[in-house]
Amino acid sequence: MPSQHEEDLLIEFFLNKLSIVQGNCIEIGVNNFSPTGDIQCNTHKLLSEGWKGVWIDAFFDHPNVYKKFVTPENILEIFKDINSPDVVDFFSIDIDSTDWYVMQALLDSHYKFRLICTEVNGYHDKWADLIMPENHQRPTKSRCFGATLLAYQKLFLIKGYELVGVTSNGVNAFWVPKEDAALFEHAGDYDFHYRKTDIKNNWSRDHISDLYTTAEAQLFGLR
Helix, strand or coil: CCCCCCHHHHHHHHHHHCCCCCCEEEEECCECCCCCCCCECCCHHHHHCCCEEEEEECCCCCCCEEECCCCCCCHHHHHHHCCCCCEEEEEEECCCCCHHHHHHHHHCCCCEEEEEEEECCCCCCCCCCCECCCCCCCCCCCCCCCECHHHHHHHHHHHCEEEEEECCCCCEEEEEEHHHHHHCCCCCCHHHHCCCCCCCCHHHCCCCCCCCECHHHHHHCCC
């Protein structure tokens, strides 16, 4: 199955801009929503077109899935186990929790990425710098998950990546290395790319136990 929203079209557009015809991909977090057991994810189309890649998910049995619960502490071990190349052409992460910290661990490592897709928490204000605390035990689905676009922006800028696009529903954001940013119109323009999410479901509700930290706190020790 294709991606959940219009990610396939954006991925194809960005890869064409980067002149990547057939490469390698890694995706963390895939869905199995259909009665037939089909996988819904951002890299299904790429693999069907001859790309090499691995899906990583803790709760899904499939021949192409490396079944492992991903944490910031074990992500580098996982990349080693799956024999990830040092340069990953397309990387996608959507685990509704410690995504920001996992991304930080990868960006702090020797691995490089040509195109990155991160799920973003678009249920908060435009200038909200919010991250779910790494060890927060969320009792139920709520607006306290992952990280906001601004929190990712602060991380990626420090690590040498620029924002180049956000899906129209504000759910996924795309990033490329700064050296490739000139290929994209409005690269790094946070005001232009920001989209607020208005999808009403369990993820859009508040909960009394919701807790947040910030990219400022995680990156610079500010409170």
